[in-house]
Amino acid sequence: MPLRFLGPYLSILLLAGAGLPENGPVPEKKPATVETEQGGKVATPQEKPEVKPEVTPEVKPEKKPQVKEDEKAPASEVKPETPVDAKPATVQPAPEPEPVLTIKLEDSKEYAACLADLKAIGAVFKEESRIDDGKGCGIDKPLTLSTVLPGITLKPEGKMRCETALELARWTKDAVLPAAKVALESEGELTTINQASSYICRLRNNAATGKISEHARGNAIDIASFTFKNGKSIEIQPRDEDSTLAGAFQRAVTATGCLYFETVLDPGSDEAHENHLHFDVIERKGGYRYCR
Template sequence: MSMEMPENPPVPEQRPDDLATEAQSEAAEPAATVTNEEATEEVAPEDPAPPMEDDGEFARCTAALTALGVEYEVLETIDDPGQCGIGRPLKVTMAVGDVPLEPAGTMRCKTALALANWLAAYVAPSAEIAFGQGTKLMEVRQASTYVCRNRNSRSDGKISEHAKGNAVDIRSLTFSNGETIDMVPRKEDGSFTGAFQRTASASACLFFSTVLSPGSDATHQDHMHLDVIERSRGYRYCR
């Protein structure tokens, strides 16, 4: 018995494009959307020149330092490997007035100005209230200024603000009454020394965009970290 084949056999329907397999769809789509910032980072040079303040900005800043009695030397551009460096570095020897910075520290003018304004406006007056009229700030001892490294000296992660000349770590403050206040955790210290240090730390947030007080984390137990990193809308991070 023979069977007649239909003149027009049915043709299997093609699957529409939108029903393609999941694997095909995923392969066709980009793995991730690249933001403008990420794209910029990908094409940015690995060893860019350090940013340079314009002449007017630098002149205004150094004039303000001079008015506050800050003593400094303008150094040659520091252009270290990677993103480390300072376009117009200063070597600061006197932090404010006749108060030495020991040892002398290398930083941007903006950092030096924030330090001088903070010392003059809050640290020195607060010392007179805490330790008696006539008490003068005699020395600011720093633990670190410019150094080419990552944050917290890690081998990976983001570059430190120290590597851009934006930061200074305060180790201790010495006063004319002979007292030296080491920067150690004093959150629960009910003495005038504790009150003074907490006042100094809180007021620093008006001048620096980052303030990490002694005891704020494991890597800041014996100094106060201050930096002038620029964040969106002037955001401050102070602990």
């Protein structure tokens, strides 16, 4: 071999012995070209891999039962939904029913005995027909009292139960006459007891609401004043600090009233009784009496 070829040949052998990597760099694939009608070439766009969209499973809404048109509630009956933070409505207790009031029936034997005692003490009265004004107002066997004791008139005459009339007569005989003789002898004999109220259908103290008055049952009488033979009248008024004999007389007849009546209210009890004494024979448990 000529020497001029020996150098290149040795270089080739040296390069081959150095060991080339089995996998060399891969040249990028050039896009294919397409010849246009004008003779030029353009690159064919590479196809992108198809990306399928994620499929969300279809949620079907719950079907509500259909309501026929004629079964729909009217708009006035459709109740709005209660807000979550709404407080529950306060349930008011049902009002207690009003008691049914009736007229107390008189015991025949007790009534007959009362009439006998009233006649014996000297009272003048007239028996009346049954009174029934409704709502518990009325008297089973009423009478009209015109004379409390012989010579002592009840003015004006008043309707009441026999028991009320009898206690009034007993109180007048046993308490009022002795007190008047001691305190007011100069005024002469007692001739008239002036009453402000006997039977009347109303509530206590003429109130619009509350319990029925004992006047509405014939159990009560209000005393407004006492009139004597000389014409002078002792009127019921606040007399707790009255140091006169008239004041002593009023306090005496007021205090003794509770020996005959279950309830005694005087001008010191409340404003409704500033000008009269209230006496009644209401029945209380254990014989309890209310005296003020």
